[in-house]
Amino acid sequence: MTNLDDAPALVSLTLSFRPLATQIGPLRTLLSDLCKPHVADPDGLSRLLLAAHELLENIVKYSVGEVAEFHLRLEARASGLLVRMRTKNRAAPERMADARWRLDALAAARDPIAHYDELIRESAGRRDVSGLGLARIPAETEMALYYATEQDWLILTAEGRASERVSG
Protein backbone atom coordinates (compact mmCIF):
# COMPACT_ATOMS: atom_id res chain seq x y z
CA MET A 1 0.00 0.00 0.00
CA THR A 2 1.32 3.45 -0.88
CA ASN A 3 2.23 5.58 2.09
CA LEU A 4 0.42 8.82 1.40
CA ASP A 5 0.82 10.26 4.86
CA ASP A 6 4.35 11.56 4.34
CA ALA A 7 3.48 14.59 2.21
CA PRO A 8 1.04 17.42 2.97
CA ALA A 9 -2.43 16.82 1.62
CA LEU A 10 -4.21 19.02 -0.91
CA VAL A 11 -7.43 17.69 0.59
CA SER A 12 -7.85 15.69 3.77
CA LEU A 13 -11.37 14.98 4.94
CA THR A 14 -12.48 12.73 7.77
CA LEU A 15 -16.12 12.13 8.54
CA SER A 16 -17.61 10.21 11.40
CA PHE A 17 -21.34 9.98 10.87
CA ARG A 18 -24.55 7.96 11.04
CA PRO A 19 -24.94 7.08 7.36
CA LEU A 20 -28.16 7.91 5.51
CA ALA A 21 -28.96 7.51 1.81
CA THR A 22 -29.92 11.17 1.49
CA GLN A 23 -26.41 12.22 2.50
CA ILE A 24 -24.61 10.56 -0.42
CA GLY A 25 -25.50 13.11 -3.12
CA PRO A 26 -24.50 16.13 -1.00
CA LEU A 27 -21.32 14.35 0.10
CA ARG A 28 -20.38 13.64 -3.52
CA THR A 29 -20.96 17.32 -4.32
CA LEU A 30 -18.76 18.32 -1.39
CA LEU A 31 -15.98 15.98 -2.52
CA SER A 32 -16.25 17.34 -6.05
CA ASP A 33 -15.99 20.92 -4.80
CA LEU A 34 -12.97 20.07 -2.64
CA CYS A 35 -11.05 18.07 -5.25
CA LYS A 36 -11.96 19.75 -8.53
CA PRO A 37 -9.57 22.71 -8.12
CA HIS A 38 -6.64 20.26 -7.86
CA VAL A 39 -7.55 17.58 -10.40
CA ALA A 40 -6.60 18.78 -13.88
CA ASP A 41 -8.13 15.80 -15.63
CA PRO A 42 -11.98 15.65 -15.76
CA ASP A 43 -11.80 11.89 -16.21
CA GLY A 44 -9.70 11.64 -13.05
CA LEU A 45 -12.25 13.60 -11.05
CA SER A 46 -15.05 11.47 -12.50
CA ARG A 47 -13.25 8.26 -11.44
CA LEU A 48 -12.57 9.61 -7.97
CA LEU A 49 -16.23 10.55 -7.45
CA LEU A 50 -17.49 7.22 -8.75
CA ALA A 51 -15.31 5.34 -6.27
CA ALA A 52 -16.38 7.65 -3.45
CA HIS A 53 -20.04 7.16 -4.31
CA GLU A 54 -19.85 3.37 -4.34
CA LEU A 55 -17.92 3.32 -1.06
CA LEU A 56 -20.45 5.63 0.59
CA GLU A 57 -23.39 3.59 -0.70
CA ASN A 58 -21.75 0.46 0.60
CA ILE A 59 -21.69 2.03 4.07
CA VAL A 60 -25.32 3.12 3.85
CA LYS A 61 -26.55 -0.26 2.63
CA TYR A 62 -24.60 -2.58 4.86
CA SER A 63 -23.39 -0.91 8.02
CA VAL A 64 -24.94 -1.68 11.37
CA GLY A 65 -24.65 0.50 14.45
CA GLU A 66 -24.70 4.22 14.87
CA VAL A 67 -21.40 5.37 13.45
CA ALA A 68 -19.40 4.89 10.27
CA GLU A 69 -16.29 6.64 9.03
CA PHE A 70 -15.20 8.02 5.67
CA HIS A 71 -11.77 9.44 4.98
CA LEU A 72 -10.38 10.99 1.81
CA ARG A 73 -6.85 12.21 1.24
CA LEU A 74 -5.65 13.82 -1.98
CA GLU A 75 -1.97 14.41 -2.38
CA ALA A 76 0.41 15.73 -5.06
CA ARG A 77 3.37 13.51 -5.84
CA ALA A 78 6.00 13.66 -8.57
CA SER A 79 4.13 10.86 -10.33
CA GLY A 80 0.83 12.74 -10.24
CA LEU A 81 -2.13 13.21 -7.98
CA LEU A 82 -2.77 10.35 -5.60
CA VAL A 83 -6.01 9.70 -3.79
CA ARG A 84 -6.82 7.38 -0.96
CA MET A 85 -10.33 6.79 0.41
CA ARG A 86 -11.09 4.66 3.41
CA THR A 87 -14.38 3.60 4.96
CA LYS A 88 -14.91 1.90 8.28
CA ASN A 89 -18.20 0.47 9.42
CA ARG A 90 -19.57 -2.32 11.56
CA ALA A 91 -21.08 -5.17 9.54
CA ALA A 92 -23.43 -8.03 10.40
CA PRO A 93 -21.74 -11.47 10.29
CA GLU A 94 -23.47 -12.55 7.06
CA ARG A 95 -22.58 -9.27 5.37
CA MET A 96 -19.01 -9.51 6.59
CA ALA A 97 -18.71 -13.04 5.17
CA ASP A 98 -20.18 -11.93 1.83
CA ALA A 99 -17.89 -8.89 1.64
CA ARG A 100 -14.80 -10.98 2.43
CA TRP A 101 -15.78 -13.52 -0.24
CA ARG A 102 -16.29 -10.82 -2.88
CA LEU A 103 -13.14 -8.90 -1.97
CA ASP A 104 -10.97 -12.02 -1.85
CA ALA A 105 -12.25 -12.98 -5.32
CA LEU A 106 -11.49 -9.48 -6.53
CA ALA A 107 -7.97 -9.60 -5.09
CA ALA A 108 -7.36 -12.97 -6.72
CA ALA A 109 -8.52 -11.77 -10.14
CA ARG A 110 -5.69 -11.02 -12.55
CA ASP A 111 -7.77 -8.63 -14.62
CA PRO A 112 -10.30 -6.47 -12.72
CA ILE A 113 -12.26 -5.67 -15.90
CA ALA A 114 -12.59 -9.34 -16.90
CA HIS A 115 -13.64 -10.14 -13.33
CA TYR A 116 -16.22 -7.36 -13.41
CA ASP A 117 -17.58 -8.60 -16.74
CA GLU A 118 -17.93 -12.08 -15.26
CA LEU A 119 -19.82 -10.71 -12.24
CA ILE A 120 -22.09 -8.76 -14.57
CA ARG A 121 -22.91 -11.89 -16.56
CA GLU A 122 -23.57 -13.84 -13.35
CA SER A 123 -25.77 -11.09 -11.95
CA ALA A 124 -27.91 -10.84 -15.09
CA GLY A 125 -30.13 -13.73 -14.07
CA ARG A 126 -30.50 -12.61 -10.48
CA ARG A 127 -33.11 -10.12 -9.41
CA ASP A 128 -31.77 -9.52 -5.90
CA VAL A 129 -28.99 -7.16 -4.83
CA SER A 130 -26.55 -5.76 -7.36
CA GLY A 131 -23.32 -7.14 -5.90
CA LEU A 132 -21.42 -5.04 -8.44
CA GLY A 133 -20.59 -1.89 -6.50
CA LEU A 134 -17.21 -2.84 -5.05
CA ALA A 135 -15.99 -4.64 -8.19
CA ARG A 136 -16.90 -1.53 -10.15
CA ILE A 137 -14.24 0.47 -8.31
CA PRO A 138 -11.11 -1.22 -9.70
CA ALA A 139 -12.79 -1.97 -13.05
CA GLU A 140 -13.96 1.56 -13.78
CA THR A 141 -11.71 3.81 -11.69
CA GLU A 142 -8.35 2.06 -12.01
CA MET A 143 -8.00 2.22 -8.23
CA ALA A 144 -6.80 -0.63 -6.07
CA LEU A 145 -9.25 -1.86 -3.44
CA TYR A 146 -8.11 -3.44 -0.18
CA TYR A 147 -9.92 -4.56 2.93
CA ALA A 148 -9.16 -5.35 6.52
CA THR A 149 -11.31 -6.39 9.45
CA GLU A 150 -11.19 -5.57 13.14
CA GLN A 151 -13.70 -7.77 14.98
CA ASP A 152 -17.02 -6.78 13.36
CA TRP A 153 -15.60 -3.68 11.66
CA LEU A 154 -15.02 -3.73 7.91
CA ILE A 155 -12.36 -1.35 6.63
CA LEU A 156 -12.18 -0.69 2.88
CA THR A 157 -9.42 1.29 1.20
CA ALA A 158 -9.46 2.48 -2.41
CA GLU A 159 -6.37 4.21 -3.71
CA GLY A 160 -4.75 5.14 -6.95
CA ARG A 161 -3.74 7.94 -9.24
CA ALA A 162 -6.48 10.49 -9.79
CA SER A 163 -4.55 12.40 -12.42
CA GLU A 164 -1.14 12.61 -14.04
CA ARG A 165 -1.24 16.35 -13.65
CA VAL A 166 -2.09 18.67 -10.78
CA SER A 167 -4.04 21.86 -11.43
CA GLY A 168 -2.49 25.21 -10.58
Next chain:
Amino acid sequence: MTTLQLGAVGGEGFQITPTLVDFNLRLLFSGSGDMNATSVVNEYLKLVHEEAQRLTLAQVSCDFKQLTFMNSSCFKSFVVWIDTVKNSEIRYQIAFLTNPNLPWQRRSLEALRRLATNLVTIETIA
Protein backbone atom coordinates in the same frame (compact mmCIF):
# COMPACT_ATOMS: atom_id res chain seq x y z
CA MET B 1 -51.87 4.46 -35.27
CA THR B 2 -49.15 3.53 -32.79
CA THR B 3 -49.66 5.04 -29.37
CA LEU B 4 -47.08 4.90 -26.63
CA GLN B 5 -48.50 3.51 -23.40
CA LEU B 6 -45.57 4.64 -21.31
CA GLY B 7 -45.39 7.85 -19.33
CA ALA B 8 -42.68 9.91 -17.73
CA VAL B 9 -41.58 8.89 -14.24
CA GLY B 10 -39.45 10.24 -11.44
CA GLY B 11 -39.45 13.28 -9.27
CA GLU B 12 -37.01 15.71 -7.78
CA GLY B 13 -33.50 14.62 -8.63
CA PHE B 14 -34.23 11.98 -11.25
CA GLN B 15 -36.57 11.64 -14.23
CA ILE B 16 -37.14 9.43 -17.27
CA THR B 17 -39.12 10.90 -20.17
CA PRO B 18 -40.12 8.76 -23.18
CA THR B 19 -40.82 9.82 -26.75
CA LEU B 20 -41.70 7.62 -29.71
CA VAL B 21 -40.57 8.50 -33.22
CA ASP B 22 -41.41 5.90 -35.86
CA PHE B 23 -40.19 2.63 -34.35
CA ASN B 24 -37.55 4.20 -32.13
CA LEU B 25 -38.36 4.76 -28.47
CA ARG B 26 -36.15 7.44 -26.93
CA LEU B 27 -35.80 7.60 -23.15
CA LEU B 28 -34.39 10.83 -21.78
CA PHE B 29 -32.71 10.25 -18.41
CA SER B 30 -31.94 13.27 -16.27
CA GLY B 31 -30.63 13.87 -12.77
CA SER B 32 -28.73 11.40 -10.62
CA GLY B 33 -29.41 7.66 -10.75
CA ASP B 34 -28.62 6.91 -7.13
CA MET B 35 -30.25 4.84 -4.38
CA ASN B 36 -33.48 6.84 -4.60
CA ALA B 37 -33.80 6.04 -8.32
CA THR B 38 -33.05 2.32 -8.21
CA SER B 39 -36.60 0.98 -7.91
CA VAL B 40 -37.87 3.52 -10.46
CA VAL B 41 -35.31 2.41 -13.06
CA ASN B 42 -35.85 -1.26 -12.30
CA GLU B 43 -39.64 -1.14 -12.73
CA TYR B 44 -39.51 1.24 -15.67
CA LEU B 45 -37.19 -0.92 -17.75
CA LYS B 46 -39.60 -3.84 -17.33
CA LEU B 47 -42.37 -1.65 -18.75
CA VAL B 48 -40.08 -0.49 -21.56
CA HIS B 49 -39.47 -4.09 -22.56
CA GLU B 50 -43.21 -4.89 -22.55
CA GLU B 51 -43.88 -1.81 -24.64
CA ALA B 52 -41.06 -2.59 -27.05
CA GLN B 53 -42.48 -6.08 -27.55
CA ARG B 54 -46.03 -4.82 -27.98
CA LEU B 55 -45.01 -2.22 -30.56
CA THR B 56 -42.33 -4.44 -32.16
CA LEU B 57 -39.86 -1.58 -31.86
CA ALA B 58 -36.64 -1.59 -33.82
CA GLN B 59 -34.64 0.33 -31.23
CA VAL B 60 -34.76 1.84 -27.76
CA SER B 61 -32.37 4.76 -27.24
CA CYS B 62 -31.31 5.79 -23.75
CA ASP B 63 -30.30 9.44 -23.83
CA PHE B 64 -27.89 10.02 -20.93
CA LYS B 65 -26.93 13.55 -21.91
CA GLN B 66 -28.46 14.92 -18.70
CA LEU B 67 -27.73 11.94 -16.44
CA THR B 68 -25.05 13.08 -14.02
CA PHE B 69 -24.44 9.73 -12.32
CA MET B 70 -25.62 6.12 -12.17
CA ASN B 71 -24.92 3.87 -9.21
CA SER B 72 -24.27 0.14 -9.39
CA SER B 73 -27.86 -0.77 -8.46
CA CYS B 74 -29.30 1.25 -11.35
CA PHE B 75 -26.57 -0.20 -13.55
CA LYS B 76 -27.70 -3.68 -12.50
CA SER B 77 -31.23 -2.87 -13.73
CA PHE B 78 -29.76 -2.25 -17.18
CA VAL B 79 -27.87 -5.55 -16.98
CA VAL B 80 -31.14 -7.40 -16.30
CA TRP B 81 -32.93 -5.52 -19.07
CA ILE B 82 -30.25 -6.24 -21.66
CA ASP B 83 -30.18 -9.88 -20.62
CA THR B 84 -33.96 -10.05 -20.97
CA VAL B 85 -33.80 -8.61 -24.50
CA LYS B 86 -30.94 -10.93 -25.39
CA ASN B 87 -33.05 -13.94 -24.43
CA SER B 88 -36.28 -12.73 -26.08
CA GLU B 89 -37.65 -14.06 -29.34
CA ILE B 90 -38.44 -10.53 -30.50
CA ARG B 91 -35.32 -8.45 -30.04
CA TYR B 92 -34.60 -4.79 -30.54
CA GLN B 93 -31.45 -2.71 -30.55
CA ILE B 94 -30.44 -0.69 -27.49
CA ALA B 95 -28.48 2.51 -28.05
CA PHE B 96 -26.89 4.58 -25.30
CA LEU B 97 -26.37 8.24 -26.14
CA THR B 98 -23.59 9.67 -23.97
CA ASN B 99 -22.40 13.07 -22.90
CA PRO B 100 -18.66 13.55 -23.61
CA ASN B 101 -18.40 15.89 -20.62
CA LEU B 102 -19.41 13.08 -18.24
CA PRO B 103 -16.51 10.61 -18.59
CA TRP B 104 -17.99 7.94 -16.28
CA GLN B 105 -20.69 7.23 -18.87
CA ARG B 106 -18.44 5.84 -21.56
CA ARG B 107 -16.55 3.62 -19.12
CA SER B 108 -19.67 2.29 -17.39
CA LEU B 109 -21.57 1.71 -20.60
CA GLU B 110 -18.71 -0.17 -22.23
CA ALA B 111 -19.34 -2.92 -19.69
CA LEU B 112 -22.99 -3.09 -20.81
CA ARG B 113 -21.95 -3.19 -24.45
CA ARG B 114 -19.61 -6.10 -23.75
CA LEU B 115 -22.59 -7.96 -22.27
CA ALA B 116 -24.35 -7.97 -25.67
CA THR B 117 -22.20 -6.58 -28.45
CA ASN B 118 -24.76 -7.49 -31.10
CA LEU B 119 -27.55 -5.55 -29.34
CA VAL B 120 -25.93 -2.59 -27.60
CA THR B 121 -24.31 0.45 -29.19
CA ILE B 122 -22.83 3.57 -27.62
CA GLU B 123 -22.88 6.93 -29.32
CA THR B 124 -21.53 10.27 -28.18
CA ILE B 125 -23.84 13.24 -28.66
CA ALA B 126 -22.83 16.88 -28.58
